Structure formats: structure tokens, C-alpha cells
Amino acid sequence: xxxxxxxxxxxxxxxxxxxxxxxxxxxxxxxxxxxxxxxxxxxxxxxxxxxxxxxxxxxxxxxxxxxxxxxxxxxxxxxxxxxxxxxxxxxxxxxxxxxxxxxxxxxxxxxxxxxxxxxxxxxxxxxxxxxxxxxxxxxxxxxxxxxxxxxxxxxxxxxxxxxxxxxxxxxxxxxxxxxxxxxxxxxxxxxxxxxxxxxxxxxxxxxxxxxxxxxxxxxxxxxxxxxxxxxxxxxxxxxxxxxxxxxxxxxxxxxxxxxxxxxxxxxxxxxxxxxxxxxxxxxxxxxxxxxxxxxxxxxxx
Numbered sequence: 622x623x624x625x626x627x628x629x630x631x632x633x634x635x636x637x638x639x640x641x642x643x644x645x646x647x648x649x650x651x652x653x654x655x656x657x658x659x660x661x662x663x664x665x666x667x668x669x670x671x672x673x674x675x676x677x678x679x680x681x682x683x684x685x686x687x688x689x690x691x692x693x694x695x696x697x698x699x700x701x702x703x704x705x706x707x708x709x710x711x712x713x714x715x716x717x718x719x720x721x722x723x724x725x726x727x728x729x730x731x732x733x734x735x736x737x738x739x740x741x742x743x744x745x746x747x748x749x750x751x752x753x754x755x756x757x758x759x760x761x762x763x764x765x766x767x768x769x770x771x772x773x774x775x776x777x778x779x780x781x782x783x784x785x786x787x788x789x790x791x792x793x794x795x796x797x798x799x800x801x802x803x804x805x806x807x808x809x810x811x812x813x814x815x816x817x818x819x820x821x822x823x824x825x826x827x828x829x830x831x832x833x834x835x836x837x838x839x840x841x842x843x844x845x846x847x848x849x850x851x852x853x854x855x856x857x858x859x860x861x862x863x864x865x866x867x868x869x870x871x872x873x874x875x876x877x878x879x880x881x882x883x884x885x886x887x888x889x890x891x892x893x894x895x896x897x898x899x900x901x902x903x904x905x906x907x908x909x910x911x912x913x914x915x916x917x918x919x920x921x922x
Contacts, residue, residue, distance in 0.1 A: 640662070650726075661700050668696045669696050671916060673687060674746075675702075681700035694920075707821050749838070764864070764920070765863070768869075769872050769904055773839045790835040799817075802818045805903050806903050872900075872901050897911055
């Protein structure tokens with residue numbers, strides 16, 4: 622598996638993101654050399670673990686408004702970069718990415734760091750991976766905060782907004798990462814923040830993962846990942862530890878998914894679910910401090 626690694630200088634002077642990157646090696650999945658997976662961490666090493674999983678096409682920078690307050694509350698905030706994103710290694714062929722491989726990479730990351738009793742915060746693909754892992758290994762998790770995400774099987778109706786996004790992602794000549802993020806927030810982004818989302822991708826060679834992700838979402842019942850997600854749902858529905866939805870009110874892609882999660886997952890019953898105002902798909906940008914408070918309150922409760 623051939624891959625590229627974004628030069629460190631691309632990440633100089635990131636706004637509000639002073640964290641020194643750390644790295645673990647995870648199996649590539651094809652028998653070749655291991656891939657380097659990056660993450661940032663803050664807070665006491667022995668504090669309750671809060672694992673923050675980002676989605677497409679962002680990276681751990683997305684969680685900067687949560688990491689500091691969560692760490693200040695005595696929790697151990699861990700935010701990895703998925704393979705293909707951020708400071709993590711980026712296989713250069715789209716065919717090297719699959720739903721299963723992404724899941725295996727996240728699972729390997731959790732195993733290397735020996736993460737248990739996890740509070741999971743997940744959004745977008747962070748939920749497609751994180752919720753799948755909760756369904757398969759529920760004993761690893763203490764609670765879940767799901768934000769603008771779902772675990773699709775292709776049996777449900779996929780919003781037209783997603784198909785529009787998928788078509789754009791495949792056909793646009795230059796994949797405009799920062800502009801994509803800026804177009805999916807409700808409160809706007811400063812130029813230096815947009816630049817930070819462009820930083821991991823010096824050119825199109827680095828964007829195979831970002832291009833591949835939209836095509837890996839199960840949108841039909843016979844998708845390669847559909848049956849495994851159905852099996853994971855059987856475990857997810859029985860998950861009886863706290864499960865809280867915190868969705869934005871302005872996301873056309875995941876609108877309504879919170880109600881399905883609340884209805885199907887045992888641990889969601891009786892919880893204080895939240896709809897956050899003026900919050901679009903990347904709600905960490907719009908309402909990061911509010912989302913951080915929800916996480917802190919859930920762990921304290």
C-alpha cells in the first residue's frame with residue numbers, strides 16, 4: 622500500500638490548536654508496512670477517557686473547542702486523525718480505503734492505547750465507525766454522545782442532500798476541503814480556520830481518502846458494509862449505558878436520525894437529548910463550547 626505523509630510545516634501556526642501530535646502504528650490491512658495514525662491528547666492521563674471521532678473531510682482540529690474544556694474538567698480528551706486525514710498517513714489509491722479497513726484502523730488505535738470505559742463523542746463518519754464499534758464491542762464503552770451521525774445499512778431512505786454531496790465529491794476537479802467545511806457550518810469560519818482544514822492536503826495526491834469516504838456510505842441494502850452494520854445494530858440496540866443525541870438544527874444530511882437513534886437504542890431512553898440551535902453539520906464549529914458542556918455533564922452524571 623503506497624501512502625503519503627503531510628509535511629509537518631503544513632501544520633504550523635494552527636489557530637487555537639497548540640497540541641503536540643502523538644502517533645501510533647496500525648496494521649495497513651494489506652500485509653504491508655504499518656500506517657502511522659496521529660492523535661492529540663489533553664487532560665490527566667488517569668482521567669475518564671473521552672474519545673472524539675471526526676468525520677469527512679475534517680480532522681482532529683475540528684474538536685479544538687471541546688478538547689480544552691473537557692481536559693480542564695479532569696477528563697482525558699483523545700482526538701485521533703482517521704487514516705487519510707489530518708496528520709495521519711494517507712494511502713494514495715481510493716481502492717485502499719474501505720468501511721471495514723477504516724473500522725479496523727480505529728479498533729487498532731483503541732487497542733494500542735488500551736482504551737476502555739470510553740465516553741465516545743462522534744459526528745459524521747466518526748459515528749459510522751464509532752457506533753459500529755459500540756455495536757460490536759459494547760463492553761468497551763461507558764456512554765455515547767452522538768452528534769449529527771447515524772449507522773446506515775442502506776435499508777433506510779438516504780437524504781437527497783447526501784446524494785448531491787456525493788456527486789460533488791466525485792466530480793469536482795479540485796477537492797476544496799476548507800470550503801466544504803465552511804459551507805456546512807451555520808456561523809461562518811475565519812480564513813485561518815479554513816486554511817487549517819486545507820493544511821493536511823497539499824495537493825490532490827493526498828485526498829484519496831476524502832474522495833473515497835462518500836462512496837463508502839451504505840445507500841443500498843446490498844452494499845458491502847450493509848450486513849455488518851445490521852449485525853452491529855443488534856448490539857447497538859441492546860446498549861443500555863447512557864446514549865445521548867446532540868444534533869444541530871440545521872443539518873439536512875442527518876436531520877431526523879436522532880429520533881431513530883433515540884427510539885432504537887436502549888440506553889437512549891430517559892436521557893436528556895439536545896437539539897442545538899444555529900448548528901449545521903459541523904456543529905463542533907458552531908456550538909463547540911455547548912457540546913463540551915454536554916460531554917462534561919454526561920460524565921459527571
